[in-house]
Amino acid sequence: MAGRSATGGYDPSGIDLDEWEILESQLEESIPNYDRVNRLMTFGQDAVWRKNVRNHAESGMKVLEVGCGPGSFAEDIENVDLTCLDPSEEMLKVAKVRVNEARKLRGEGPADYVLAIAESIPLPDNTFDRVFCLFSFRDFQDKRKGLEEILRVLKPGGQLVICDAGKANWLHGLAGRIWMSTVVQWMARYVTKKKDHPWKGLAKTYSHYGTNGYYRKLMREVGFENVQGRLLLPFGMASRFRGHKPND
Numbered sequence: 001m002a003g004r005s006a007t008g009g010y011d012p013s014g015i016d017l018d019e020w021e022i023l024e025s026q027l028e029e030s031i032p033n034y035d036r037v038n039r040l041m042t043f044g045q046d047a048v049w050r051k052n053v054r055n056h057a058e059s060g061m062k063v064l065e066v067g068c069g070p071g072s073f074a075e076d077i078e079n080v081d082l083t084c085l086d087p088s089e090e091m092l093k094v095a096k097v098r099v100n101e102a103r104k105l106r107g108e109g110p111a112d113y114v115l116a117i118a119e120s121i122p123l124p125d126n127t128f129d130r131v132f133c134l135f136s137f138r139d140f141q142d143k144r145k146g147l148e149e150i151l152r153v154l155k156p157g158g159q160l161v162i163c164d165a166g167k168a169n170w171l172h173g174l175a176g177r178i179w180m181s182t183v184v185q186w187m188a189r190y191v192t193k194k195k196d197h198p199w200k201g202l203a204k205t206y207s208h209y210g211t212n213g214y215y216r217k218l219m220r221e222v223g224f225e226n227v228q229g230r231l232l233l234p235f236g237m238a239s240r241f242r243g244h245k246p247n248d
């Protein structure tokens with residue numbers, strides 16, 4: 001997209017392929033410390049946000065998590081027919097062990113795992129009751145295409161729930177950028193004991209992320225209805241977006 005070169009390959013609509021590939025390797029590098037840094041940088045709120053999203057699923061539903069990463073969300077979602085999708089083989093490898101182990105302890109069968117990007121989901125139309133994206137929407141190469149694909153695989157009446165870093169408006173975004181470029185960097189350095197840790201690069205995804213209004217509009221344009229998107233209180237560090245696929 002024109003203008004992305006001025007921001008190193010990023011803008012609110014997506015990320016250029018070469019920058020996205022760098023981002024993926026940083027995400028893979030973060031795996032050993034991923035949960036610990038998340039917990040620290042959100043003061044433990046990430047667990048509350050994950051529970052909030054989980055509560056949108058009901059027992060027996062067919063659920064897809066897009067961008068499952070190492071399984072931090074997927075391991076705790078109970079009594080659903082679960083599919084985990086991620087473009088990173090490394091992430092899926094870790095998720096598979098972790099999620100299947102948790103499911104086995106609950107007496108559930110293994111989940112399905114799909115190596116793919118959100119922008120090209122190799123699954124049939126009208127398949128899922130719920131699609132969840134936790135901290136992965138920010139990383140999509142092409143957010144419109146990803147949303148179109150998610151809409152396609154949802155059943156009519158099915159719901160998408162996205163939870164990601166919050167950006168209510170530019171002023172809130174500025175506060176978030178300061179947080180990401182200072183406190184989060186110190187925390188990541190403390191946990192990884194490395195000066196050059198992956199969170200240096202990951203802060204870029206927040207800097208160029210759009211506002212809640214930007215993504216509400218995009219979801220409506222793609223065809224979602226009942227679209228909502230707001231900061232999760234009381235801390236306002238994350239935003240949650242919801243939208244339904246229209247019934248035929």
Ligand SMILES: C[S@@+](CC[C@H](N)C(=O)[O-])C[C@H]1O[C@@H](n2cnc3c(N)ncnc32)[C@H](O)[C@@H]1O
Pocket residue numbers: 024027066067068069070071072073074085086087088091116117118119133134135136137139140141142
């Ligand atoms: C920060 S992790 C989120 C992990 C997990 N969902 C959680 O709750 O913490 C982001 C994940 O999104 C994945 N991702 C990046 N680009 C993606 C895309 N275009 N489509 C789907 N997933 C993507 C990454 O590989 C990574 O595993």
